[in-house]
Amino acid sequence: MLKSKVLMVKTRSGKILKIVREHYLRDDIDNGLVGGKLDDHPPLQNDLVSLEHFLVVDTNVVLHQMDILEQPCIRNVIILQTVLHEVKHRSSPVYKRIKSLIENEDRNFFVFTNEHCIDTWSERAKGESSNDLNDRLIRIAAKYYNGCLKDRNQVAVLLTNDKANCSLAKKDGLNALTVEQYVKNIVGYPELLDKLAKVDESIEVDKSISYPEHLKLSQIQTGVKSGKFYQAKLNISRENYLEGKILCQDEEGKEILIQGRLNLNRAVHEDIVAVELLPKDQWSNPSGVVLDVTVQPGAEIKDEENSKQTVGVPTGKVVGIIKRNWRPYCGILESFGSPEMTRHLFTPAEKRIPRIRIETRQANTLIGQRIVVVIDSWPRFSKYPQGHFNEVLLLEHDVAHEPFSQGVLNCLPPTDWSIPNEELAVREDFRHLPICSVDPPGCTDIDDFGVHIADVSYFIRPGTPIDVEAATRGTTVYLCDNRIDMVPELLSSNLCSLRDDGDRLAFSCIWIMKPNAEIIKTRFCKSIIRSKASMTYAQAQMQIDDPTVNSPVAVGLRGLNTLAKILKKARIENGALSLASPEVRFHVDSETHDPIDLQNKELRDTNSMVEEFMLLANCSVAKHIQQEFPECAVLRRHPEPPQSNFDTFINAAKTRGLELNVESSLDLAKSLDKIEQHREGVHSYISTLLRILATRCMMQAVYFCSGLESDFKHYGLAASIYTHFTSPIRRYSDIMVHRLLAASIGADKTFSELLNKTEVQKVCKNLNFRHRMAQYAQRASVALHTQLFFRNKVVKESGYIIFVRKNAIQVLIPKYGLEGTVFL
Incomplete structure (x- = not known):
């Protein structure tokens, strides 16, 4: 059936425009009850529902209670088209999570296209809001399912936290429950209560505190447009959780200081906020006091700390929240009173995040453990944000760690896969060359150094479940005692690992070089290789250093090492930075997973050799794909830090009588090298310490689409253009680059998303987030294992x-x- 609606719209020029909207309705829409899409006999039992039942959820349940819906016991959920469209419009991260559940065949989440079913569609009533229409369509669909299920002695249960929607549903004779009512009465899963997100009605008011009310978004937009308000991301100080700043995106790049609980006004680190400047007589300076939430939870910045300052910096207050950037936070549930109490305070490991109040009935088990908590809201009359317990994890940073779905595993080749004849015919055969791989000890996802990189894009085709999963995860995450792979182990540790146990598919970057490392010619090709040796850095170094070893591999390593030193010297002379970090490596007990020993990471010539050829390959590929695809190349840039970033760094050097020039990366590199070379009167560790401090002045390197940016430079490497090509097994960015490179040399076809710069930039944005979260998770893992190592020492x-x-x-x-x- 076709329904038409005619709208008469007046244009700016005064003309009347007739718009006809057509809506198709059908009587044969699949409702999921036949054909195995929903169980014939739903297994979950609930004390409030006497019959076998299916769940119909409204939009707000999906938006706010995903931690419940993602629990394995929740199955046979009907997601209405109305709900899915609204969720997609309101929250992209939640939409991705619900789509993941829908695509998981084991979970039986079924999408019902209710807006095209003749039995569940209704026109909008006169004066009815779009929100009321959506709620009514959800009730109509729930009633439709009840009719379908009547002969099977089953029912549909509508889950909604909207009081009006719930009341109207009950008047229609529907089984309507709030999520809390339903979860409290599930048989056999009491722990689900801890995963309930807080709704406003259940939050206790604290009469002792009152934050300023946030302005409405329309007021914020007017204020930003007029210049009264500034909008930017809030960065809370690592040293003081009651102090932050924003960097305005105006021509001046003005920084505004925000101090104290009331001026921060419930804004959390990395929220996008609207800030109003205070009068000049209220401007202040950074306090210079360390406030740590774990040590001084009730502290406040005192006015007298800055009273002697004659000139303050621009200071403001948060008047509204434009976008919350809350994520799951890892930390510890500490004991404040009796463990039998249900309300507790959670202290995040991230010092820039405030304590969070949660309710849990598992306090006896959880106190002292590292757990993950999610913020739900922060009301005006609550000293702390409200949240709920998510799970016990070593990971807090939104790292996808669940086992790969069956859909992803179905994309893998068989375990006994071998290279087919048709690939042998179209690839260059390098199996006769003395190729070897060099990697850290214990590493199994070997990509090989230099020019031969595992051809991961052969196994991961665009748009397949394994491709979607890899794009979502973005990167492999390395923890002290664990590795969370971007792709399944069959690829990461076998077929795409360039080991010395057989033939492998590779993507090769080949240079013709002079002895002085000058590149005469560069070319790229798909190839087949057979590694002659898989070595650690130490093993490769021994082959280089031992004059009695003259195998083809050893001779090749010595030649590459000589070229690498020339390449590195040229990079440094061009302004590339050699910085440092206080990294340690833990040796972990294989059974208890406790750290039993630790050591600083040792760097050898072979580390530098591998790095140089990887950098060279990345630069060569970046230049090529940008020339071939100037609008959609995936590149990586490292922005130059603003000079203000170096203020503390320069002052630290001055305390030891040392001068630093930070005008450019070359000036900084020369300054650090000068200190390294003239250490008379300078402690031997100071030069290393300054290099460590210099890393903290840097900006974050980011992936981007070449057609949407003009600045391609990589500040730290002093490279005019750069990308990531050398680790496709652990970085999705490299897979995208491989696809562009393959298309440019005619080794593979291209596809629309690869050439759509808006889509490419969207993927890059996710990769930047995933890369940042992986770094945070890795640091948190090291911090945790350091604590465990010193537990009884x-x-x-x-x-x-x-x-x-x-x-x-x-x-x-x-x-x-x-x-x-x-x-x-």
């Missing part, structure tokens, strides 16, 4: 003061890569 070790504050000193212990605050 007392040691004496040298430390270095890196910052002095009014009430504390910050100390670095290089041997353990440990940094901490000592309060005075």
Whole structure:
């Protein structure tokens, strides 16, 4: 059936425009009850529902209670087209999560296209809002399912936290429950209660505190347009959880300081906020005091701390929240009173996040454990944001860690896969060359150094479930005792690992070079290789250093090492930075997973050799794909830091009588090298310490689409153009680059999403987020294992003061890569 609706619209010029909208209705729409899409006999039992039942959820349940819907026991859920469209419009992250559940065949989440079913569609009533229409369509669909299920002695249960919708549904004779009512009465799963997101009605009011009310979005937009308000991302200080700043996106790049609970006004680190400047007589300066939520949870910045300052910096207050950037947070549930109490305070590991109040009935089990909590809301009259317990994890940073779905596993070749004859015919055969691989000990996802990179894009085709999953995960995450793969192990540790146990498919970058490392010619090709040796850095170094070893592999390594030193010298002379980080490596017990020993990462010539050829390959590929696809090349840039980023760094050097020039990366590199070379009167570790501090002045490197940016430079590498090509097994960016490169040399076809710069930029945005979260998770893992290592130990070790504050000193212990605050 075709329904038409005629709208008469008046244009700006005054003309009347007739718009006809057509809506198709059918009587044969699949409702999922036949054919295995929903169970014949739903297994979940509930004390409030006497019959076998299916769940129909409204939009707000999907938006706010995904942690419940994602629990394995929740199955046979009907997602209406009306709900799915609204969720897609309101929250892209939630939409991705619900789509993932829908695509998981084991979970039986079924999408019913209710707006095209003749039995569930209704026209909008006169004066009815779009929200009321959507609620009515959801009730109509629930009633339709009840009719379908009547002969099977089953029912549909509508889950909604909207009081009006629930009341109207009950008047229609429907089984309508709030999520809390339903979850409380599920048989056999009491722990689900802890995963309920807080709704406003259940939040306790704290009469002792009242934050300013946030302005409405329309008021914020008017204020931003007029210049009264500034909008930007809030960055809370690592040293003071009651102090933050925003960097305005105006021509001046103005920084605005925000100090104190009321001025922060419930904004959380990385929220997009609207800020109003305070009058000049209320401007302040950064306090210089370290405030740590774990040590001083009830502290406040005192006015007298800045009263002697004659000139303050621009200071403001948060008047509204434009976008919340809350994510799951890892931390510890600490004991404040009796463990039998249900309300507890959670302290995040991230010092820039406030304590979160949660309700849990598992406090006896959870106190002292590292758990993940999600913020739900932060009302005006609550000292703390409200949240709910998610799960016990070593990961907090939104890292996808679930097992790969069956749909992803179905994309894999058989375990006994071998290279087919048709591939042998179209690839260059390099199996006769003395190719070897060099990687860290314990590494199994070997990509090989230099020019031969595993051809992952052969196995991961665009648009397949494995491609979608890899794009979502974005990167492999390396923890001290675990590795969370971007792709299944059959690829990461076998077929795409360039080991010395057989033939492998590769993507090769080949240079013709002079002895002085000058490149005469560069070309790219798909190839077949057979590694002659799989070595660690130490093993490769021994082959280079031992003059009695003259195998083709050893001779080749020596030649590459010589070229690498020339390439590195040229990079450094061009302004590339050689910085440092206090990294340590843990040796973990294979059974208990406890750290039993740790050591600083040792760097050899072979580390540098591998790095140089990887950098060279990445630069060569970047230049090529940008020339071939100027509008949609996936590149990586490292923005130049603003000079203000170096202020603390320069002052730290001055305390030791050292001068630093930070005008350019070349000036900075020369300054650091000069200190390294003239260490008379300078402690031997100071030059390393300055390189560590320099890394903290840097901006984040990011992926981007070439057609949407004009600045391609990589500040740290002093490269005019750069990308990632050399690790496609652990970075999705490299897979995208492989596809562009393959299309450019005619080795593979292209596809529409690859050439759509808006879509490419969208993927790049997710990759930047995933890469950042992976870094945070890796650091958190090291911090946790450091704590475990020292759990029952007392040691004496040298430390270095890196910052002095009014009430504390910050100390670095290089041997353990440990940094901490000592309060005075």
